[in-house]
Amino acid sequence: MESAAVRRTPPLPVMLQFGLVGLLIVAAAIAWAVIGDRMAGMDAGPGTDLGGLAWFIGVWVVMMAAMMFPAIWPMVVMYARVNSRKQERGAMAKPGALALFVAGYLVAWSAAGLLGYVIFDVVRSADIRFLAWDEGGRYFAAGVILGAAVYQLTPLKDVCLSKCRNPLAFLMHNWRPGPTGALRMGIEHGGWCVGCCWALMAALFALGVMSIGWMALIAAFIALEKLLPWKTAATGAVTVALVALAIGVLASPEDVPGLTVPSTAESHQATGGMDGMEP
Numbered sequence: 001m002e003s004a005a006v007r008r009t010p011p012l013p014v015m016l017q018f019g020l021v022g023l024l025i026v027a028a029a030i031a032w033a034v035i036g037d038r039m040a041g042m043d044a045g046p047g048t049d050l051g052g053l054a055w056f057i058g059v060w061v062v063m064m065a066a067m068m069f070p071a072i073w074p075m076v077v078m079y080a081r082v083n084s085r086k087q088e089r090g091a092m093a094k095p096g097a098l099a100l101f102v103a104g105y106l107v108a109w110s111a112a113g114l115l116g117y118v119i120f121d122v123v124r125s126a127d128i129r130f131l132a133w134d135e136g137g138r139y140f141a142a143g144v145i146l147g148a149a150v151y152q153l154t155p156l157k158d159v160c161l162s163k164c165r166n167p168l169a170f171l172m173h174n175w176r177p178g179p180t181g182a183l184r185m186g187i188e189h190g191g192w193c194v195g196c197c198w199a200l201m202a203a204l205f206a207l208g209v210m211s212i213g214w215m216a217l218i219a220a221f222i223a224l225e226k227l228l229p230w231k232t233a234a235t236g237a238v239t240v241a242l243v244a245l246a247i248g249v250l251a252s253p254e255d256v257p258g259l260t261v262p263s264t265a266e267s268h269q270a271t272g273g274m275d276g277m278e279p
Contacts, residue, residue: 017077024069024076031066035059036212043211045260046133046141046249047124050117050209060113061106067219068109068193071226075189076102078167082175083182097182104186105193112194112201120205133262142250144206148199149242152235160195161235164226197222203242207249213258 038059042048050056079101123131130136151157163170170192176184200218207214221238228234248256 016080020077020080021073024073028066028069031062031069032212034062035066035215038062039210039212043208043260045208045211045262046137046206047131047262048208048210049124050120053114053117056117057110057113060117061110063215064106064109064113067215067222068105070219071223072105072189072193074227075164075167075170078171079182079185082171097179100179100182101186101189104183104188105190106186107183108187108190108194112198116201116205137262138249138253141206142246145203145242145249146246148203149239149246151199152239152242157196157199157235160192161225161231163192164189164196165231196225200238203245207245208260211258211260 051059076098080098083097131140170189171185174185174188175181200221204214204218209215221241224234225231225238245256249259253259253261
């Protein structure tokens with residue numbers, strides 16, 4: 001019954017749709033500006049220090065808003081459409097539910113960021129000599145990026161991406177009423193998004209997580225996969241680009257545009273810029 005009601009829900013007024021998309025774009029633009037200010041000069045390339053946990057999580061949440069908001073607008077608009085219809089029918093739906101839905105999405109990505117931080121910190125604390133850039137670091141970084149390319153072709157990636165690309169189907173099968181339901185749906189949708197994009201984020205860590213340029217590239221990859229009508233072509237294009245990046249990092253990292261090579265003067269300057277962060 002609930003899924004049938006969702007399917008019959010009429011579209012939102014065009015101006016309201018534009019308004020919601022505009023809010024997401026403005027929020028993303030503000031997030032990009034904040035990130036640009038907070039992370040300026042901190043890109044030390046692959047293996048960049050993440051700083052203190054509290055500092056990193058704060059920056060990570062803003063990063064996710066900057067990178068993901070432009071790509072999730074179809075889901076946000078669809079949620080608002082269904083929520084609006086239920087309010088008209090007197091069902092248990094609140095205007096603030098949309099904000100809770102988006103907050104839930106960020107909660108899921110915050111959990112992913114925390115896990116990434118822990119893994120990175122454990123590996124870094126182990127002080128494995130092979131991972132030094134002048135030892136096997138470039139091979140490890142290239143391997144992570146190549147692994148992200150391989151993940152693009154897996155059934156799990158396809159399933160997760162399909163969930164992200166079909167907002168109506170997601171809401172038909174997962175709708176829950178009320179503010180708590182909105183938060184839970186946001187977390188669930190964010191979980192599918194993490195499943196879709198975690199390998200791309202791992203590639204971002206391998207290229208330099210504090211780099212605005214690499215952030216923008218990964219965000220573009222995510223938007224292409226989620227928004228273009230040709231899913232297979234978009235996924236294939238991102239796969240080819242990742243393979244090319246992996247080859248570049250492995251064969252000639254100094255020639256990869258935008259890549260800060262560790263152990264250079266530029267990377268040492270960036271490391272110095274991290275000293276003021278919370279330990």
